[in-house]
Amino acid sequence: xxxxxxxxMPIGQAIAIRLGAIVVALxxxxxxxxxxxxxxxxxxxxxxxxxxxxxxxKIWVLLQEIAILLCVSLALTPAFRMKFWxxxxxxxxxMGGLASAACMxxxxxxxxGPALIAVMFVTSLAAGAxxxxxxxxxxxxxxxxxxxxxxxxxxVATQIVAFYTIRWESxxxxxxxxxxxQASHAGxxxxxxxxxxxxxxxxxxxxxxxxxxxxxxxxxxxEISVVGESxxxxxxxxxxxxxxxxxxxxxxxAICGFAGFLLVGGTDHTITTTIAGGxxxxxxxxxxxxxxxxxxxxFGSFLLAFMDAGAGEISTAFMLNHSFGDILxxxxxFFIIGCExxxxxxxxxESKREVAEGV
Amino acid sequence: xxxxxxxxxxxxxxxxxxxxQANHNMNLDVYRGEILALLGENGSGxxxxxxxxxxxxxxxxxxxxxxxKRVNISSPKDSFDYGIGMIHQHFKLVNVFTAAENIxxxxxxxxxxxxxxxxxxxxEICDTYGFDVDPYQKIYDMSVSQKQTVEIVKQLYRGxxxxxxxxxxxxxxxxxxxxxxxxxxxxxxxxxxVVIITHKLNEVENISDRVVVLRKGEYVGEMIxxxxxxxxxxxxxxxxxxxxxxxxxDPEMKYRMKRIVVKNLTVKNREGVTKLDDVSFDAWTGExxxxxxxxxxxxxxxxxxIAGLQxxxxxxxxxxxxxxxxxxxxxxxxxxxxxxxxxxSFVPEDRLGMGLVGSMGVTDNMMLRxxxxxxxxxxxxxxxxxxxxxxxxxxxxxTPGIATPVRRLSxxxxxxxxxxxxxxxxxxVLLSAYAVRGLDVNSSxxxxxxxxxxxxxxxxxVYVGEDLDVLVELCDRILVLCGGKVxxxxxxxxxxxxEVGLMMTKLGGGEAQ
Numbered sequence: 002x003x004x005x006x007x008x009x010m011p012i013g014q015a016i017a018i019r020l021g022a023i024v025v026a027l028x029x030x031x032x033x034x035x036x037x038x039x040x041x042x043x044x045x046x047x048x049x050x051x052x053x054x055x056x057x058x059k060i061w062v063l064l065q066e067i068a069i070l071l072c073v074s075l076a077l078t079p080a081f082r083m084k085f086w087x088x089x090x091x092x093x094x095x096m097g098g099l100a101s102a103a104c105m106x107x108x109x110x111x112x113x114g115p116a117l118i119a120v121m122f123v124t125s126l127a128a129g130a131x132x133x134x135x136x137x138x139x140x141x142x143x144x145x146x147x148x149x150x151x152x153x154x155x156x157v158a159t160q161i162v163a164f165y166t167i168r169w170e171s172x173x174x175x176x177x178x179x180x181x182x183q184a185s186h187a188g189x190x191x192x193x194x195x196x197x198x199x200x201x202x203x204x205x206x207x208x209x210x211x212x213x214x215x216x217x218x219x220x221x222x223x224e225i226s227v228v229g230e231s232x233x234x235x236x237x238x239x240x241x242x243x244x245x246x247x248x249x250x251x252x253x254x255a256i257c258g259f260a261g262f263l264l265v266g267g268t269d270h271t272i273t274t275t276i277a278g279g280x281x282x283x284x285x286x287x288x289x290x291x292x293x294x295x296x297x298x299x300f301g302s303f304l305l306a307f308m309d310a311g312a313g314e315i316s317t318a319f320m321l322n323h324s325f326g327d328i329l330x331x332x333x334x335f336f337i338i339g340c341e342x343x344x345x346x347x348x349x350x351e352s353k354r355e356v357a358e359g360v
Numbered sequence: 361x362x363x364x365x366x367x368x369x370x371x372x373x374x375x376x377x378x379x380x381q382a383n384h385n386m387n388l389d390v391y392r393g394e395i396l397a398l399l400g401e402n403g404s405g406x407x408x409x410x411x412x413x414x415x416x417x418x419x420x421x422x423x424x425x426x427x428x429k430r431v432n433i434s435s436p437k438d439s440f441d442y443g444i445g446m447i448h449q450h451f452k453l454v455n456v457f458t459a460a461e462n463i464x465x466x467x468x469x470x471x472x473x474x475x476x477x478x479x480x481x482x483x484e485i486c487d488t489y490g491f492d493v494d495p496y497q498k499i500y501d502m503s504v505s506q507k508q509t510v511e512i513v514k515q516l517y518r519g520x521x522x523x524x525x526x527x528x529x530x531x532x533x534x535x536x537x538x539x540x541x542x543x544x545x546x547x548x549x550x551x552x553x554v555v556i557i558t559h560k561l562n563e564v565e566n567i568s569d570r571v572v573v574l575r576k577g578e579y580v581g582e583m584i585x586x587x588x589x590x591x592x593x594x595x596x597x598x599x600x601x602x603x604x605x606x607x608x609x610d611p612e613m614k615y616r617m618k619r620i621v622v623k624n625l626t627v628k629n630r631e632g633v634t635k636l637d638d639v640s641f642d643a644w645t646g647e648x649x650x651x652x653x654x655x656x657x658x659x660x661x662x663x664x665x666i667a668g669l670q671x672x673x674x675x676x677x678x679x680x681x682x683x684x685x686x687x688x689x690x691x692x693x694x695x696x697x698x699x700x701x702x703x704x705s706f707v708p709e710d711r712l713g714m715g716l717v718g719s720m721g722v723t724d725n726m727m728l729r730x731x732x733x734x735x736x737x738x739x740x741x742x743x744x745x746x747x748x749x750x751x752x753x754x755x756x757x758x759t760p761g762i763a764t765p766v767r768r769l770s771x772x773x774x775x776x777x778x779x780x781x782x783x784x785x786x787x788x789v790l791l792s793a794y795a796v797r798g799l800d801v802n803s804s805x806x807x808x809x810x811x812x813x814x815x816x817x818x819x820x821x822v823y824v825g826e827d828l829d830v831l832v833e834l835c836d837r838i839l840v841l842c843g844g845k846v847x848x849x850x851x852x853x854x855x856x857x858x859e860v861g862l863m864m865t866k867l868g869g870g871e872a873q
Contacts, residue, residue, distance in 0.1 A: 003418045003434070006378050219737050226720070227728065233714045236669060237706070238728045239695035 003349045015344050022340035026333040033332070038321060045315055049326075052314020053307045065198040065268060066306040067299075068205040069260055073277075073284035074291075074298045075205075075212045076256030079249050080133075082216060082293050083229040089136065089151030091281025092158030093129040093254045095274070097261025099162050100128035102272035105181045105188035105265070106169055117188045121266055122259075129258020130251045132158060137250030141243035155281065162274045180270050190267040201267045208256070213295040215252075225249055257281075290338065308333065365428050367392050367522050367553040368413065368444075373422035375408055380768075382408040384577045386422070390522065395544055395554040397564040397585070399597055400574035401800035403758065403770030406557045409574070410524050414446035415439035426522075445515025446524040451507050453499045460495035463514045478517075485516050489546045492539075504655065505536040512543070522553040529563055530797065533654060534828060534861050541567050559800050561590040561604075562829065573597050598802045606808050606833040608852070609816060611646040617683050618642045619789055619820035620666060625675035627661045635661040637844040639675070643789070648811060648821040650835030650852065652828065652860050658844040659824045660709060663791045666822075667706040668694045679704075679789070695732075705787035707779055709794050709824075711771075715778045718767030722748040722759065725766055726781050751780035755806065772803035783810060790814050793824045808834055828857035840864055 031042030038045075053063050073090050080087040104121040112120065136150035171179045182188055193200040216222040224245050228235045235242050264276050283305055291297035312326020368390040375383040383405045390396050398406045411417045413424070415436040424431055426442045433439050439446070453462050464478045479495045486493050493509050502510070508528060515523055525544075529537045544554055544567060558564060564571055565585060572582045573596045581596055595601055620643040627636040636658045643649045651659055664670035666677055668689060678686040679702050687700055697704055708714040716725050726744035734740045748762040755776040759769055766774055779795060792811070796804040811834070815821050825831045831838055835852040840863040847863045 005376075005418075005420065218739060220731055220739050221737065223724075223727070223731050223739050226724075227717055230717045230719050231713055233710070234717055234728070237667075237694065237708060237714050238731075239693060239698070 004346050005349070007345060007347050010344055018340055018344055019337065022336045023333065026336035029336070030329045030332050034329070038319070038325070040319055045319065048315045048318045049308075049311025052312075052318075053310040055314075059310070061196045061198045063306055063310050064202050066309065067302045068198075068202045069264060070280050070283060070287060070306055071298055071302040072205045072208060072260040072263065073257060073280045074287040074302060075208055075295055076129075076253050076260065077284050078212065078253075078288050078293050078295060078298070079216060079222075079225055080253040081288055083225045083246065083249050085137070085140065085246060085250065086148045087133060087136075087151050087250065087253055088148055088285065089133060089154045089254075089281065090257050090284050091277045091279070092151075092155035093132045093257030094261045094264070094277040094281060095155075095158040095162050096132045097125040097129040097258025098265040098272050098276050099158075099165060099261070100124040100258065101188070101262045101265035102169075102178065102181060103165070105270075106178075109182045109185065109187040112187075114187060118190065118266065121188055122262055125258040125262035125265075126255040127258070129256070129261060130254040133250040133254025133257065134247065137247050141246045159274050162272060162276075166273065177273060178271050182270070188266055189270055190263075198268065201263045204263065208259070209295050209299065212256075216293075216295070221245075221248070286334075304333075304337075305330070364391055366390060366425075367427060369425040369428075370409070370413075371423045371425075373409065373412065373424070374420045375405075375412060375417060376420060381577050383412075383419075385579075386574070386577070387579050388572060390553045390555055392521075392553050393548055393551045394569045395548050395556060395567055397568035397571045398555060398557045398574065399559075399561075399564060399571055399593060401597060401802055402772030403576075404574040404597075404800075405577040406574055407526055408577075410446060410526060410555065410557065413439065413444050413522075413524060440518055440520075443519060443521035444524065445518065445520030445522070447508065447511045447515065447526065447528060449526050449530065451511055453507060453510060455500045456498065458496050458498050459493055459502075459510045459513075462499060462510055463495075463517050465514075467518060482513060482517060485513055488550070489516070489543050491543060504531045505533075505539075508532070508540070509543075520552075522555070523547065524555045524557075526557045527559070528556065529558060529560065530826070531655065533864065534857060537563070559804075560827070561593055561801065564593065565590060575599055594801055597800070602802065602805065604801075604805075606805070606830065607812055608834060608836070609812060611644070611836055612816065612818070617645050618680050619645045620822075621676075621678040621680060621686065622666070623676045623678075625662070625665060625677060626673040627658070627665055627670060628673050629661070634673075635844050636665070639841075639844075639846050641839050641846065641849060643820045643822055645788070645820050646815055646818045647836040648815050648823050648834060650831045650838040651822065651824040651841060652826075652831050652838055652864060653841035654864050655826065657841040657864070659793065659841060661844075662841075663706065663708070663793055663822065663824060665690075666789075666791060667704060668692050668697045694729075698729075703786065703788040705782035705785055705790045707775075707782050707790070707792040707795055709797070711774050711778055712767060716766050716774065719765050721761070721763040721765060722752060722757070722777055723762050725777060726751070726784075728781070729785065747781070747784055751777060751784065755780050755810075772799045775799055775807070776803065779807060779810060783814060787814075787819055789820045789822070791822045791824075794826060795823065796830070797826065804830075828860050832857050832860060 027046070034040055034042045034045050052059065054060055073094060077087050077090050101121045104117065104124055108117055108120060132154055136147050136154060139145040139150060140147045166178055169178050170176060190200055193203070216225065224240050227238060227240060228242055228245050232242055265272055269276060287298050287301040287305060290301045308330040312323055312330060315321055315326055316323045366389040368388065370386060370388040373383050373386040386405065386409055388409065400406050408417060412419050413433065415433045415438050418434055424433060431442055433442065454465065460475060460479050460482055463482055482493065482495050485491065491509055491513055493513055499507060499510070528540060532540065547554055556567065568585045570582060571585055571588065571593060573580045573593065575597060591604060594604060623640050625636055625639040626634065629635050639662065651662065653659055661670055665672050666689065672690050677689040679689050680686050687702060689697060712718045717728065723741060723745045726747045727739065731739050745762065751757060752759060752762060757773045757776045759773060766777055775795065782790065795807050799807065811821050811823060823835060832852055832855055837849055838852050838855065838860060839849045840847045840860055842864055850860065
């Protein structure tokens with residue numbers, strides 16, 4: 002068997018391969034579903050679609066999920082392009098959300114609505130940025146391993162949120178904060194249009210364009226690419242590598258903080274230790290799948306959010322648990338990532354005997 | 361020779377990488393008892409062709425016969441089994457092992473492993489061919505030439521009957537090259553087949569029996585070495601008539617002034633080893649100052665210190681804005697140096713690891729040192745794009761497009777992009793490290809012309825080189841480094857390569873103090 006790199010593949014053929022991969026994935030998932038559960042796979046797939054698109058509300062929720070996941074993915078991407086593996090998205094989102102919640106609780110009756118939201122916005126971004134800045138500083142100064150450092154910062158953030166959850170719990174003894182400012186709606190982002198989710202979705206859409214432009218067309222974006230490729234080249238070009246690392250992680254953390262702000266101020270109006278919901282890690286996958294291209298991340302976020310919504314639906318509709326949905330998600334992802342190999346390479350089979358015979 | 365059975369017969373070999381056709385319908389015969397030189401410009405497919413013999417690549421189509429038998433080489437192991445040994449440009453040795461341990465590494469023999477027996481056999485091989493190897497010496501203690509010797513002995517130990525060497529002399533001094541060639545002649549006498557890839561025509565003349573010329577992935581012809589000339593080989597390789605003399609115009613008197621004055625410069629590397637020891641010299645406007653030395657004698661540190669990339673222990677580096685207006689460069693980074701109005705271009709040795717960004721296209725690489733220009737936070741790609749088109753056009757860079765990542769270009773084209781950018785900034789000082797390393801004749805001469813053109817414009821050119829023939833032909837003055845010390849500065853018009861070669865080793869090896 003011999004593997005060779007392909008010439009540039011026509012875009013139509015590449016899309017056909019990817020669609021083919023999804024079809025094969027669905028067949029494999031179908032066989033697996035039938036074998037393991039005895040259910041008709043077509044019914045299961047229909048339920049998944051219904052779970053994601055079954056009602057206007059479901060569609061809005063799906064869009065909101067896409068938006069938040071995309072937001073965190075966008076946050077990680079500048080760091081990733083610099084080959085700084087920021088796995089601390091979870092903690093940075095939490096810290097941003099905690100800052101928002103703190104403002105709502107402590108300043109809710111002291112500031113007028115717009116001013117409160119402005120303060121929440123600034124403190125959330127700052128909190129997320131600080132959480133990313135700490136590992137970045139250690140990396141820039143002492144070249145510590147950012148992967149472990151950012152990962153550990155997640156646990157610290159979770160425990161800080163847990164601490165304040167108890168301190169601010171309401172009602173006392175419930176072990177959670179509950180909806181903040183239920184009566185006054187102080188610090189709640191205003192509803193735009195038909196759904197409370199629309200504002201979040203619009204803000205993330207704008208952010209996507211901004212990050213795309215930042216990475217592709219600004220001097221800072223250029224510096225990030227050079228540092229990511231080779232630190233030596235960056236030094237040669239007179240780029241201050243330490244400064245670029247710090248600055249980029251401030252941006253990365255701030256966008257994570259912004260995601261926390263959207264979650265607390267825009268939809269949940271409360272804070273829990275699980276508010277980030279693993280998106281800090283799912284976003285790593287989205288960012289990689291898209292090759293660090295913000296425009297492509299929209300599709301990755303859609304795929305993962307859709308699969309998650311579908312998994313939730315089949316777990317209730319067919320009395321399966323959520324894990325079964327995750328199995329299907331895993332299989333589909335495997336095929337989608339795997340098919341890239343066939344887009345880039347061609348495989349030829351040839352036996353030794355054929356060669357000897359001169360075939 | 362026609363009636364003799366060839367050791368290797370390659371027929372209609374095709375190999376492409378993506379849209380790049382590296383080999384097209386290539387034919388090659390190699391006979392026992394001969395040394396065959398494979399000649400071609402950068403990117404002409406020499407290394408690709410040889411890599412298909414050594415099992416690193418697999419041909420898309422075509423056939424390979426070894427001693428008349430059709431074979432299928434799909435891994436380096438297959439290649440060994442057919443008695444093919446290849447010495448790559450980058451050695452594949454384990455640094456902390458001894459020579460003997462490296463040589464026996466990966467050899468599967470029956471019974472209990474006996475290092476003493478192996479050492480005996482190694483010594484035997486060394487005696488037969490005239491190698492000079494201490495089997496118990498560790499690789500990290502060895503010079504480049506010794507490491508290469510270990511690589512060759514390793515192949516012979518494994519029973520290689522056909523030896524392929526990919527630019528073996530690029531890293532050797534003239535004396536070491538002579539030694540290598542003596543060994544290769546012994547192998548020929550022992551009825552082995554030797555294929556040598558090289559750019560250096562005098563070496564082709566010196567060592568080979570037959571020359572095969574490749575151009576743009578195709579076989580163009582072959583000649584018996586004794587019946588041809590360097591000029592004929594070059595013409596066939598390039599496909600047109602080119603001149604083989606390196607020009608050396610006299611420096612124009614109107615520019616004569618010192619531009620860079622280095623005094624008592626001492627530099628230590630990160631491990632605290634002294635790399636430059638009390639180095640003093642001047643670089644003048646309108647001249648090419650050559651810097652010669654065994655690799656690792658402090659050339660890299662010297663250039664990087666001037667460019668503001670290397671911390672300095674003591675001494676001074678002055679840039680003379682005018683005859684009596686010195687600017688101290690020590691303590692400044694590249695951006696500050698540029699801001700001071702010091703126009704300094706630097707072509708570093710590590711092209712893709714330092715001078716260029718491999719994943720970016722020509723356009724984006726053009727702006728590497730100028731991307732800060734302009735008042736807005738956005739990059740301006742209009743001027744770099746224009747510059748990229750000019751460089752690609754004028755220096756004949758062979759690339760599918762100016763957006764193609766430069767990593768995918770061949771070595772010569774990468775270097776053209778780098779030199780093109782550095783010259784475009786209209787420097788007053790041009791520092792270049794191994795500007796023609798790995799470049800074919802045509803590209804090399806283009807680079808020499810560009811350097812001479814800069815010299816004619818009054819630029820102080822510093823040329824760190826390794827080919828002594830070129831150094832003594834191109835440079836006005838040559839500074840010879842030996843173990844981080846200046847062993848002398850000679851007039852390029854009055855010296856010869858033997859004198860320079862001796863000065864390179866005069867202070868006794870590469871040890872600094």
